[in-house]
Amino acid sequence: MKHIISLLMENEAGALSRVAGLFSARAYNIESLTVAPTEDATLSRMTIVTSGSDEVIEQIIKQLNKLVDVVKVLDLNDGRYIERELMLVKVKATGALREEMKRISDIFRGRIIDVADGSYTIELTGSGSKLDAFIEALDKTVILETVRTGASGIGRGDRILKV
Amino acid sequence: MDDSNQQKVSQISGAEIIMRCLQEENVKFVFGYPGGAVLHIYDALFKQNHFKHILVRHEQAAVHAADAFSRATGEVGVALVTSGPGATNAVTGIATAYMDSIPMVVISGQVPTAAIGMDAFQEVDMVGVTRPCVKHNFLIKDVRDIAITLKKAFYIAASGRPGPVVVDIPKDITAEFAEFDYPKTIEMRSYTPVVKGHSGQIKKAVKILLEAKRPMVYAGGGLVLGDASNELVKLARALGYPVTNTLMGLGGYPATDKQYLGMLGMHGTYEANNAMQDCDVLLAVGARFDDRVIGNPDHFLSVPRTIIHIDVDPSSISKRVKVDVPIVGHVQSVLAEMNEVLAAETIKPDAAALKTWWAKIDVWRAKKSASYDGSSSTIIKPQYVIEKLCEVTKGDAFVTSDVGQHQMWAAQYYKFDKPRRWINSGGLGTMGVGLPYAMGCQLAFPDAQVACVTGEGSIQMNIQELSTCKQFHLPIKVILLNNRYLGMVRQWQEFFYENRYSESYMDSLPDFVKLAESYGLIGMNIDKPGDVEGALQDAFAMKDKFVFMNFMTDQKENVFPMVPNGKGISEMILGSDTNANDAADEMEG
Ligand SMILES: Cc1ncc(C[n+]2csc(CCOP(=O)(O)OP(=O)(O)O)c2C)c(N)n1
Ligand SMILES: [Mg+2]
Numbered sequence: 001m002k003h004i005i006s007l008l009m010e011n012e013a014g015a016l017s018r019v020a021g022l023f024s025a026r027a028y029n030i031e032s033l034t035v036a037p038t039e040d041a042t043l044s045r046m047t048i049v050t051s052g053s054d055e056v057i058e059q060i061i062k063q064l065n066k067l068v069d070v071v072k073v074l075d076l077n078d079g080r081y082i083e084r085e086l087m088l089v090k091v092k093a094t095g096a097l098r099e100e101m102k103r104i105s106d107i108f109r110g111r112i113i114d115v116a117d118g119s120y121t122i123e124l125t126g127s128g129s130k131l132d133a134f135i136e137a138l139d140k141t142v143i144l145e146t147v148r149t150g151a152s153g154i155g156r157g158d159r160i161l162k163v
Numbered sequence: 164m165d166d167s168n169q170q171k172v173s174q175i176s177g178a179e180i181i182m183r184c185l186q187e188e189n190v191k192f193v194f195g196y197p198g199g200a201v202l203h204i205y206d207a208l209f210k211q212n213h214f215k216h217i218l219v220r221h222e223q224a225a226v227h228a229a230d231a232f233s234r235a236t237g238e239v240g241v242a243l244v245t246s247g248p249g250a251t252n253a254v255t256g257i258a259t260a261y262m263d264s265i266p267m268v269v270i271s272g273q274v275p276t277a278a279i280g281m282d283a284f285q286e287v288d289m290v291g292v293t294r295p296c297v298k299h300n301f302l303i304k305d306v307r308d309i310a311i312t313l314k315k316a317f318y319i320a321a322s323g324r325p326g327p328v329v330v331d332i333p334k335d336i337t338a339e340f341a342e343f344d345y346p347k348t349i350e351m352r353s354y355t356p357v358v359k360g361h362s363g364q365i366k367k368a369v370k371i372l373l374e375a376k377r378p379m380v381y382a383g384g385g386l387v388l389g390d391a392s393n394e395l396v397k398l399a400r401a402l403g404y405p406v407t408n409t410l411m412g413l414g415g416y417p418a419t420d421k422q423y424l425g426m427l428g429m430h431g432t433y434e435a436n437n438a439m440q441d442c443d444v445l446l447a448v449g450a451r452f453d454d455r456v457i458g459n460p461d462h463f464l465s466v467p468r469t470i471i472h473i474d475v476d477p478s479s480i481s482k483r484v485k486v487d488v489p490i491v492g493h494v495q496s497v498l499a500e501m502n503e504v505l506a507a508e509t510i511k512p513d514a515a516a517l518k519t520w521w522a523k524i525d526v527w528r529a530k531k532s533a534s535y536d537g538s539s540s541t542i543i544k545p546q547y548v549i550e551k552l553c554e555v556t557k558g559d560a561f562v563t564s565d566v567g568q569h570q571m572w573a574a575q576y577y578k579f580d581k582p583r584r585w586i587n588s589g590g591l592g593t594m595g596v597g598l599p600y601a602m603g604c605q606l607a608f609p610d611a612q613v614a615c616v617t618g619e620g621s622i623q624m625n626i627q628e629l630s631t632c633k634q635f636h637l638p639i640k641v642i643l644l645n646n647r648y649l650g651m652v653r654q655w656q657e658f659f660y661e662n663r664y665s666e667s668y669m670d671s672l673p674d675f676v677k678l679a680e681s682y683g684l685i686g687m688n689i690d691k692p693g694d695v696e697g698a699l700q701d702a703f704a705m706k707d708k709f710v711f712m713n714f715m716t717d718q719k720e721n722v723f724p725m726v727p728n729g730k731g732i733s734e735m736i737l738g739s740d741t742n743a744n745d746a747a748d749e750m751e752g
Contacts, residue, residue: 009353010353013302014290014291014294014302017291018294021294025295055481055485059478059482062478063478065478066476066477066478068298068299068319068351068353068354069299069353070353071352071353163352
């Protein structure tokens with residue numbers, strides 16, 4: 001099953017490589033990983049999207065906790081959470097496609113953020129599956145380029161991950 | 164931290180700060196090798212007399228020796244190496260210590276800060292290279308961080324599940340000046356190891372143990388590292404339950420105790436492996452159910468049993484085998500609490516069930532799986548050498564070993580009654596550790612008997628250390644079980660590759676006696692069974708001499724019992740099987 005794991009770690013040089021190294025050394029899946037400092041500059045917040053059996057996920061959480069730089073780990077799937085990802089898609093926009101692309105973008109609540117002679121760049125935010133659905137909805141031949149940030153996640157309501 | 168907590172002096176160099184830190188940590192020995200990046204450090208070292216520097220002949224040996232010092236004493240071992248090749252030479256030693264959770268601080272020199280990333284002479288990304296085989300590592304970027312970083316390094320290495328910590332220090336930083344403030348204590352919000360076990364879980368565990376019909380206690384390296392032998396002996400005796408130790412746990416429970424079933428695992432005894440498989444309640448203490456211990460996990464789990472697991476590392480619990488009662492905590496603290504709970508308990512173990520269980524165990528014991536054919540009067544059996552070694556040293560020596568058949572025979576035939584006496588590389592299985600391990604033990608305990616049980620393959624992997632042994636007058640006794648083969652490899656080739664001995668013959672061996680003599684050490688050749696005991700007595704009577712004993716042993720002897728790869732632990736090949744070779748074929752087929 002897919003899990004979204006959030007963690008806080010000391011904002012030290014090499015912190016990211018410790019987490020990435022752990023996943024590759026123990027052959028854990030890693031779908032995406034995002035990291036940036038928090039409002040407290042000494043801490044980094046990381047969101048990791050991974051998948052595995054319950055036993056594997058349990059091991060992943062334990063192994064992450066074992067890293068000396070990791071302050072807190074939370075499996076967002078243990079409760080209610082929100083997941084968001086940002087995607088930028090450059091699509092062909094010539095002739096009839098110009099109208100068509102605008103229409104699909106609107107349906108998905110995307111925004112066209114760059115308009116050129118033959119192309120649009122669409123910005124879309126949502127859960128990973130919503131972004132997948134958008135790609136599915138497009139004819140492969142019209143996609144010129146896509147870039148995704150990987151998911152960020154946060155607990156709902158008073159589920160708060162903080163030191 | 165408030166200032167009252169710190170001691171202030173005028174500014175000193177980074178290199179001097181390092182010396183002061185080591186002094187604060189009460190370090191007695193630093194094992195090392197100099198080079199460009201650590202010249203300032205070696206200059207500061209020259210001017211101090213708080214600890215002794217042991218100059219090895221290869222950085223790998225420095226780390227192994229520091230590792231053994233730690234295994235024998237429980238203190239944090241310290242090694243010092245230069246950047247680049249010095250640092251990479253240290254990596255095997257670091258990985259060896261990491262696999263066995265040995266507390267160590269390895270200080271490596273690094274090229275000057277401004278040269279980092281420039282492919283400078285003798286530059287290697289030590290933090291990157293060692294990341295997967297250290298508990299933690301640091302690259303120091305400011306002279307003012309040296310003290311706090313070393314404080315953290317020692318704290319991290321020794322606490323929780325111990326392990327090696329690498330501190331990489333660029334050369335320029337060792338020349339800069341700062342005030343020396345060594346914090347007395349340290350707190351890290353990201354690192355808070357658990358000590359006390361959950362009381363509810365401990366009570367539950369005791370209750371389950373008391374209800375057991377076929378109980379078994381399985382103790383590993385964590386018992387030794389956690390200095391919890393006395394607590395385990397007390398618990399096991401109070402209950403009257405059988406106990407087995409892993410390769411790493413030998414000596415944790417006394418081998419001559421009647422409740423002891425011998426080592427378990429791939430080369431474990433028939434009784435230990437069968438009891439492990441057949442028990443209904445298993446108490447695992449500082450052990451990790453690894454592949455060499457429980458064999459095929461599916462086979463192990465094919466019968467129901469309740470497992471209680473005490474370990475300081477939560478990630479060791481339910482990693483390979485699902486556990487019913489996990490107890491995270493320091494084994495000593497948890498076992499002590501279990502003893503208290505047990506003492507207050509009115510229920511007693513089920514005596515009738517226990518009697519039946521011991522009767523079953525005694526049938527397994529009667530197989531005498533750890534025995535060999537010692538009838539030859541011309542060929543020395545390696546097992547016999549170890550038996551005699553045990554007798555001559557009264558079972559009280561520090562025995563280090565290399566990796567191979569000799570290691571298994573030492574583990575099977577030397578009776579360790581005390582923890583921290585059996586020093587070997589269990590997790591990584593590093594050939595070449597034996598001699599440097601003996602150096603670390605002998606320096607820690609100058610008057611103790613130290614025996615290095617080795618093979619002619621393994622000893623050649625760090626043979627250069629004979630020179631170090633000479634320099635520091637270390638009266639080690641090398642017990643070379645010379646079978647002219649990479650014996651363990653040959654054994655697998657015999658069993659599983661139809662006797663195709665591919666590259667496992669050790670050709671062109673040196674004359675070990677002359678080799679020892681060339682270093683001014685004593686050498687002995689022993690090739691008759693009748694000479695074994697006398698030679699050992701002679702050697703150990705030379706209390707202040709290094710003796711290299713070359714025993715010419717049976718070339719074709721195999722280690723039994725043996726659980727073939729992928730088999731269950733109760734599916735052993737015994738030496739007494741009419742034709743062990745056929746038995747092995749059958750297991751494979
Ligand atoms: C550094 C290293 N290389 C290779 C091995 C694989 N290996 C395990 S046992 C063994 C043979 C050891 O031969 P020897 O030291 O003569 O001991 P014996 O088995 O003959 O007692 C080898 C090559 C290892 N464990 N370590
Ligand atoms: Mg050999």
